[in-house]
Amino acid sequence: MGNEAENISQKILDTYKEKTPGSMAHQELAGRYLPGGDTRSATYFSPYPVYMERGRGCYLYDADGNQYLDMLGNYTSLIHGHAQPAIVEAIREQADNGTVFGAVGAIQYRHAEHLCNRIPSMDMIRYCNSGTEATLFVIRAARAFTGRDGIIKIDGGYHGGHDLAEVNNVPDIATDGPPRASVHAGVPASVLQDVQVVPFNELTAVATILEKDADRIAAIILEPVLGAGGVILPQDGYLAGLRELADRFKILLIFDEVITLRLSTGGMQKLTGVMPDLTSLGKIIGGGLPAGAFGGRADIMAIFDPAHPRAITHSGTFNAANMVMAAGLCALTALDQPAIDRINSLGERLKKGFHNAFQETGVRGLVSGIGSLNQVHWCDDPPQNARDAARALAGAGELPGLLHLELMNRGIYSAKRGMFVISTPMTGEEIDKTVAAFAGTLARLKPYIADRYPQLVV
Ligand SMILES: Cc1ncc(COP(=O)(O)O)c(C=O)c1O
Numbered sequence: 187m188g189n190e191a192e193n194i195s196q197k198i199l200d201t202y203k204e205k206t207p208g209s210m211a212h213q214e215l216a217g218r219y220l221p222g223g224d225t226r227s228a229t230y231f232s233p234y235p236v237y238m239e240r241g242r243g244c245y246l247y248d249a250d251g252n253q254y255l256d257m258l259g260n261y262t263s264l265i266h267g268h269a270q271p272a273i274v275e276a277i278r279e280q281a282d283n284g285t286v287f288g289a290v291g292a293i294q295y296r297h298a299e300h301l302c303n304r305i306p307s308m309d310m311i312r313y314c315n316s317g318t319e320a321t322l323f324v325i326r327a328a329r330a331f332t333g334r335d336g337i338i339k340i341d342g343g344y345h346g347g348h349d350l351a352e353v354n355n356v357p358d359i360a361t362d363g364p365p366r367a368s369v370h371a372g373v374p375a376s377v378l379q380d381v382q383v384v385p386f387n388e389l390t391a392v393a394t395i396l397e398k399d400a401d402r403i404a405a406i407i408l409e410p411v412l413g414a415g416g417v418i419l420p421q422d423g424y425l426a427g428l429r430e431l432a433d434r435f436k437i438l439l440i441f442d443e444v445i446t447l448r449l450s451t452g453g454m455q456k457l458t459g460v461m462p463d464l465t466s467l468g469k470i471i472g473g474g475l476p477a478g479a480f481g482g483r484a485d486i487m488a489i490f491d492p493a494h495p496r497a498i499t500h501s502g503t504f505n506a507a508n509m510v511m512a513a514g515l516c517a518l519t520a521l522d523q524p525a526i527d528r529i530n531s532l533g534e535r536l537k538k539g540f541h542n543a544f545q546e547t548g549v550r551g552l553v554s555g556i557g558s559l560n561q562v563h564w565c566d567d568p569p570q571n572a573r574d575a576a577r578a579l580a581g582a583g584e585l586p587g588l589l590h591l592e593l594m595n596r597g598i599y600s601a602k603r604g605m606f607v608i609s610t611p612m613t614g615e616e617i618d619k620t621v622a623a624f625a626g627t628l629a630r631l632k633p634y635i636a637d638r639y640p641q642l643v644v
Contacts, residue, residue, distance in 0.1 A: 342572020
């Protein structure tokens with residue numbers, strides 16, 4: 187590495203360490219009890235993550251008192267930011283009366299009624315505690331209803347941490363043809379017997395599987411906008427094409443709207459008019475507390491009714507805990523159309539600002555996404571699937587990590603992988619601040635990029 191490039195990366199690291207000695211001390215203590223000092227792979231980054239102590243509105247404050255604009259929102263779940271007064275009050279009021287009862291409660295069906303009213307395909311719903319559980323149970327529902335075990339999923343589609351969801355949750359970048367299905371350590375290879383993996387945005391791959399194997403397939407599950415795989419939009423006709431294939435071959439279509447519910451009052455299905463049979467939900471529906479849910483067509487969801495002749499068991503000690511329902515209903519009620527329009531347009535402003543920054547600094551890069559969800563990619567051809575995005579990310583090597591650290595040095599907290607998420611407490615001022623920090627960081631990194639990754643310089 188040239189001297190100038192070396193100096194730039196070292197200086198960024200030094201500044202980070204100078205600003206965050208308290209976090210470094212915490213990390214040492216945490217490492218004694220938590221493997222790697224963390225309890226969630228996604229929140230770790232090198233040299234050590236910041237320890238946040240407080241959040242208010244769209245700002246976070248770390249162990250050293252540094253303030254950060256929160257462009258992560260706990261990975262899209264905190265749509266109203268931190269400690270939103272009405273949500274805090276709803277939590278406090280419910281906490282005063284007990285957090286969870288091991289019994290049904292009216293707040294549960296009120297929350298369910300709210301979701302069913304806003305999500306077009308949602309006739310009935312069941313609750314759980316996370317998006318992971320939501321996708322686990324939505325798949326179980328599809329299998330129980332159809333009597334088949336096979337599932338089609340997307341290469342690089344992210345549905346949480348259960349065995350089936352782990353299959354190609356990181357895309358296959360090693361091959362060029364159809365993605366090879368694989369699992370990570372700890373997941374039995376036997377799970378692959380029932381999963382077939384297809385690239386996002388390719389209808390023919392799905393059709394080919396169904397022509398051969400439809401009578402073994404219960405459902406196809408996908409995020410209608412690929413999330414962790416790169417915030418990639420479906421091409422025109424892709425979702426409608428999947429609906430048509432599902433109908434033709436009599437399998438179920440499942441949308442995982444754990445992230446995308448935020449895009450409209452009724453998620454991507456409402457935006458596109460393409461109705462899935464089943465939907466999984468999480469993140470924003472708990473108002474900042476842990477929540478998940480799944481639901482859809484009444485004839486499918488009826489299988490969870492204890493009076494159903496083939497009823498399947500669905501339990502969970504904290505399912506629809508009253509305090510979560512109270513916070514969630516408050517958050518969802520506040521997330522009306524004007525609120526969604528506002529954050530979506532702030533997201534578009536951010537996207538435009540980042541695009542300008544790439545152009546002005548002469549670095550190859552773009553921003554994908556929609557509305558309040560944005561993702562930086564280090565390439566100039568928009569990625570169409572998770573493999574495209576992962577290859578661009580791999581090609582940028584250490585650069586995304588350095589950009590992430592330097593943005594933190596400048597008071598912006600985002601996902602290390604380059605995702606920027608808008609929340610309702612933000613205004614144009616926060617967006618402009620983020621764009622300025624991004625443009626300044628890119629300009630600072632330009633000589634480093636020219637030295638290490640010359641292919642990214644225009
Ligand atoms: C689309 C999608 N589905 C499921 C999950 C899993 O949700 P959780 O982390 O609540 O288990 C996530 C989490 O990021 C997600 O993005």
